[in-house]
Amino acid sequence: MPYAGVPPVFDDRTRDACVVVPGIMGSVLQDTATGALLWGADLAMLTNPWTGKGFLGALRADAQEREADADTALRAPLTRIRATGLLSRPWWLPVFQGLDPYGKVVEVLERVTLGPGAVVPFPYDWRLAVSYNGALLARAARAHLVRWREQVAARPEWRAVGERQPRLVFAAHSMGGLVVRAALEQDPELAADTRAVITVGTPFLGSAKAVLALNLVQAEAKPAWLLRHVQGMAATLPGVHDLLPGYRCLDRGLDVDRLTPADVARFGGDADLAARSLGERARHRESPVVLPGHRAIVGEAQATVQTLDEQEPTGRAVAVGCHHAFDVGDVGELVRDPRTGIPARRNTYGDGTVHGPSAQAGTDAVHYVFGQHGTLMRHDEVLRQLRRIALERPQGVHLGGDGAGPGLETPHLGGTLGQPLTLTATGLDSPMGVCLTVRSTTTGRPGHPLTLTAGPDGALSARFTPDAPDLYRVVLDTGTHAPISQLVLITPPDT
Incomplete structure (x- = not known):
């Protein structure tokens, strides 16, 4: 049947x-x-x-x-x-x-x-x-x-x-x-x-x-x-x-x-x-x-x-x-x-x-x-x-291709309130179409885009001065790759 x-x-x-x-x-x-x-x-x-x-x-x-x-x-x-x-x-x-x-x-x-x-x-x-x-x-x-x-x-x-x-x-x-x-x-x-x-x-x-x-x-x-x-x-x-x-x-x-x-x-x-x-x-x-x-x-x-x-x-x-x-x-x-x-x-x-x-x-x-x-x-x-x-899918292609791509550098020791931080985007030729933002992880307040400028060595960087002690999320979005993020702790000055 x-x-x-x-x-x-x-x-x-x-x-x-x-x-x-x-x-x-x-x-x-x-x-x-x-x-x-x-x-x-x-x-x-x-x-x-x-x-x-x-x-x-x-x-x-x-x-x-x-x-x-x-x-x-x-x-x-x-x-x-x-x-x-x-x-x-x-x-x-x-x-x-x-x-x-x-x-x-x-x-x-x-x-x-x-x-x-x-x-x-x-x-x-x-x-x-x-x-x-x-x-x-x-x-x-x-x-x-x-x-x-x-x-x-x-x-x-x-x-x-x-x-x-x-x-x-x-x-x-x-x-x-x-x-x-x-x-x-x-x-x-x-x-x-x-x-x-x-x-x-x-x-x-x-x-x-x-x-x-x-x-x-x-x-x-x-x-x-x-x-x-x-x-x-x-x-x-x-x-x-x-x-x-x-x-x-x-x-x-x-x-x-x-x-x-x-x-x-x-x-x-x-x-x-x-x-x-x-x-x-x-x-x-x-x-x-x-x-x-x-x-x-x-x-x-x-x-x-x-x-x-x-x-x-x-x-x-x-x-x-x-x-x-x-x-x-x-x-x-x-x-x-x-x-x-x-x-x-x-x-x-x-x-x-x-x-x-x-x-x-x-x-x-x-x-x-x-x-x-x-x-x-x-x-x-x-x-x-x-x-x-x-799900046991076959192995895909290497996500990074030839290894040339964007990178993000932030201070590895964090920062102090009132002192500007330098945030650097590497592996990019131009700031066109690139968005770099900073926002608080505790309040969730959206950050304003920062202006990336090219230094003497060609690296793109921006300055950010925090207005409160907090843990901040820095996000680099090139528009063509998945966004890259990093966290930076800002502490009060030493007393």
Whole structure:
């Protein structure tokens, strides 16, 4: 008999379970004993020295937190501070700069899964070691997959979407990609149950900005109290040390060295934490971990600190960021200019925090996008690619084409009320059709377009003088690319 019913038409959805893993600073942190929110709740902790000093002091890692590793997580997880959720409002920190909330990513994935229960966030205490958080993630991801498989099995209409068992898809930003790698390395069975790992701006080789964050005591920018207390906090955190670059990054002129624990201590970090982190970097160089279904989304065309120059103008080591890297040959030797023997320097750009080679290490499945590191997870092109990968679409073209495109530069230490900021648009020949705006993230007041003018070097820049302490969003819209945004914190003058 011919079929006389109406054949069902299913929505375009994946049957897999998704886990969203934020980057450093991307989880709200709470004091377990008092219930006080220590991170990600109130900008006063960054703009008001009377409250900010207490919050930043509370976030310093104690001796037990500094030593915590994967075994600690499995045996007796730490409880002094807990992560309560993903960042839900724009945030900022000197050097690392702005960070957007993760709500858009969760929404996009929920729209392409069978039900809201398929997508869970994994907030974690980013102050602690990657290995510690990786063990917690492995346990949480396994529990989520078990629950989701039970839900799918209980729904006949969902079973009809496909025959295979649901698997895991990880969507990870920045440090979150390192946490996912640690989880899958520690739990090979979980890796076998993973269909895809999507990393967005993950520093697989490290980020030179981590050294700058440890060296803030040398910075002359204002407010001094904020830089001093952020540096004091960062120097105790295993998580910050786990972002240290493992590649050759110390420019010595005629040679280029890798960081040593002594170097890190000289720049303001902790030698023991650095030794553990750099040891992990060396281990991954010798035995790389291949992530299942790894797809990397990489920011490009943004001015990015890639290596470091060490100076001692006052007898204390000062790390100066350099916007170039070094080519390395097939056997690991530096490529040198055949005429002079000087190491060949090359600007590889990046997303403003992670340079290109670090974010794409370990995979050839790369999507490029013009965007700033902390705002990538709200970037239209990034969200589109996350949706495509979740739905198992074929790999598309590189978003950035030949790598030539617009970039945005803002002060990485923020600004002071009453002092004009210089905002720079790079990679553009003319201001025609280009719109640069600044608006408050707290009031939502639309900003007036700024006038871009060409300087002696051809770069386009504009001046902005803030009229109130706040966290501001700078948006560069060329009319032909997805807008690029960055966050800038403006604080009151030092008193």
